[in-house]
Amino acid sequence: MPQSYVKRILESRVYDVARETPIDHARLLSQRFGNRILLKREDLQPVFSFKLRGAYNKMARLTAEQRERGVIAASAGNHAQGLAYSASRMGVKATIVMPRTTPGIKVDGVRSHGARVVLHGDTFDEAAAHASELVAEKGLVFIHPYDDPDVIAGQGTIGMEIVRQHPDPIEAIFVPVGGGGLLAGVAAYIKYVRPEIKLIGVEPEDAACLAAALEKQRRVRLPEVGLFADGVAVAQIGKEPFRVIRDTVDEVVTATTDEMCAAIKDIFEDTRSIAEPAGALALAGLKTYVEREGITDKTLLAISSGANTNFDRLRYISERTEIGEKREIVLSVSIPERPGSFKAFCSDLGKRSITEFNYRYTDAREAHIFVGVKVAEGTDGAGDVVAALEKKGYPVIDLTDNELAKLHIRHMVGGPTASSIDNEMVFRVEFPERPGALLNFLTRLGQRWNISLFHYRSHGAAFGRVLVGLQVEPGERREVLAALDSIHYRFWEETDNPAYRQYLS
Numbered sequence: 071m072p073q074s075y076v077k078r079i080l081e082s083r084v085y086d087v088a089r090e091t092p093i094d095h096a097r098l099l100s101q102r103f104g105n106r107i108l109l110k111r112e113d114l115q116p117v118f119s120f121k122l123r124g125a126y127n128k129m130a131r132l133t134a135e136q137r138e139r140g141v142i143a144a145s146a147g148n149h150a151q152g153l154a155y156s157a158s159r160m161g162v163k164a165t166i167v168m169p170r171t172t173p174g175i176k177v178d179g180v181r182s183h184g185a186r187v188v189l190h191g192d193t194f195d196e197a198a199a200h201a202s203e204l205v206a207e208k209g210l211v212f213i214h215p216y217d218d219p220d221v222i223a224g225q226g227t228i229g230m231e232i233v234r235q236h237p238d239p240i241e242a243i244f245v246p247v248g249g250g251g252l253l254a255g256v257a258a259y260i261k262y263v264r265p266e267i268k269l270i271g272v273e274p275e276d277a278a279c280l281a282a283a284l285e286k287q288r289r290v291r292l293p294e295v296g297l298f299a300d301g302v303a304v305a306q307i308g309k310e311p312f313r314v315i316r317d318t319v320d321e322v323v324t325a326t327t328d329e330m331c332a333a334i335k336d337i338f339e340d341t342r343s344i345a346e347p348a349g350a351l352a353l354a355g356l357k358t359y360v361e362r363e364g365i366t367d368k369t370l371l372a373i374s375s376g377a378n379t380n381f382d383r384l385r386y387i388s389e390r391t392e393i394g395e396k397r398e399i400v401l402s403v404s405i406p407e408r409p410g411s412f413k414a415f416c417s418d419l420g421k422r423s424i425t426e427f428n429y430r431y432t433d434a435r436e437a438h439i440f441v442g443v444k445v446a447e448g449t450d451g452a453g454d455v456v457a458a459l460e461k462k463g464y465p466v467i468d469l470t471d472n473e474l475a476k477l478h479i480r481h482m483v484g485g486p487t488a489s490s491i492d493n494e495m496v497f498r499v500e501f502p503e504r505p506g507a508l509l510n511f512l513t514r515l516g517q518r519w520n521i522s523l524f525h526y527r528s529h530g531a532a533f534g535r536v537l538v539g540l541q542v543e544p545g546e547r548r549e550v551l552a553a554l555d556s557i558h559y560r561f562w563e564e565t566d567n568p569a570y571r572q573y574l575s
Contacts, residue, residue: 075259080230087116092235109340120252144168247322248277249307252375271323329354400468400470403466405464494523496539498537
């Protein structure tokens with residue numbers, strides 16, 4: 071099967087607009103991990119993403135009649151910018167339907183290339199449905215972001231460049247996966263020309279549609295996907311990409327949000343460029359693979375696929391980086407409520423540095439402290455510290471992987487607990503970051519149940535995150551869950567979360 075794509079890739083017209091991007095040696099990463107780590111710098115394209123390749127290759131193959139009709143795409147960003155740029159260069163009218171939650175930097179980027187932007191819906195699926203309506207209504211030509219052979223072939227030119235630029239041995243190439251167009255194109259070429267190289271796809275653990283499809287041996291649609299890495303937030307792998315991938319790809323690994331944040335920092339330290347979360351995804355998977363396999367002295371390459379991220383998101387990314395690098399842990403520790411206990415706790419930590427300390431008086435007997443602690447690479451991290459503290463008699467809860475603690479509690483510790491709050495249920499909610507979304511949420515819930523707790527903090531992302539407490543009578547539990555379902559925002563009940571129990575209840 072790969073050979074059927076090789077001719078398409080060799081004949082691709084991408085270099086009318088795209089540049090042949092360099093392969094950079096990540097010197098600092100290579101020293102840390104004992105391997106030669108390389109980065110294929112697709113963030114250096116004119117639109118700061120590899121998507122330009124596939125979009126232009128498809129456009130170049132349209133007939134004159136199709137170009138006259140104009141093109142349309144549904145996209146949350148990078149494909150949209152690639153298509154808008156390509157259309158501008160070819161003198162073709164382009165319409166891009168984008169979710170209203172799309173980061174402003176991507177909307178502005180599309181408009182700067184002369185495309186008409188239509189903001190519709192809160193999700194990619196809603197935008198895609200509206201694009202289909204416009205195709206039927208206006209006769210526009212739909213350009214798919216990944217499920218198209220010409221688009222796949224355009225992305226596959228990256229594999230062609232890798233082989234030409236680096237003829238020496240490569241152990242494995244790591245490729246980010248959303249709809250699968252990039253991985254399919256790169257794998258098709260590499261496996262035909264250099265079959266000994268491992269091809270490893272990397273997905274966010276909360277949007278792993280390819281891993282799910284490979285497990286079932288058929289495409290499946292995830293009920294929901296995480297949105298941190300918006301460039302790969304796809305619920306179902308593309309039909310044509312999956313046909314190629316299942317015969318060419320060696321493995322799929324996943325990465326957490328914290329691991330992607332750490333990889334963004336890694337890329338910055340080696341290149342002084344700032345990748346978007348999806349752009350750093352492949353490197354996050356590479357690091358996971360190295361740690362899992364324990365390999366050394368190998369050449370490993372990750373595709374740095376894009377750099378379109380809102381500046382506002384960097385605050386959130388920075389907060390999560392140390393945990394993603396396994397250099398920081400977050401703990402809840404109980405200490406005696408008496409003078410000198412904090413000093414004693416610091417002494418018992420030894421030479422470990424405290425990165426964060428949150429506390430407010432609760433009662434005269436015991437104090438609960440929310441504390442961040444630096445740990446050295448290569449250690450057991452939280453396990454070593456927790457064991458050492460427990461040995462000295464401290465009750466400890468490890469919150470390093472607790473999303474409620476990292477998103478909300480760390481910013482809320484410090485207020486006294488109200489003793490009069492009864493029947494409180496607590497929910498963590500994601501809602502589309504657009505005007506009216508928060509009001510809609512409050513209107514649907516706050517008029518029926520008293521809101522007893524509320525925390526919201528903007529992260530500069532497409533979706534906002536809220537922690538809300540509601541006073542719900544015991545017989546109304548099902549009703550409040552049904553009300554939350556009816557709003558169609560993602561939510562998680564956190565009433566039994568130990569971080570909430572210790573600091574807010």
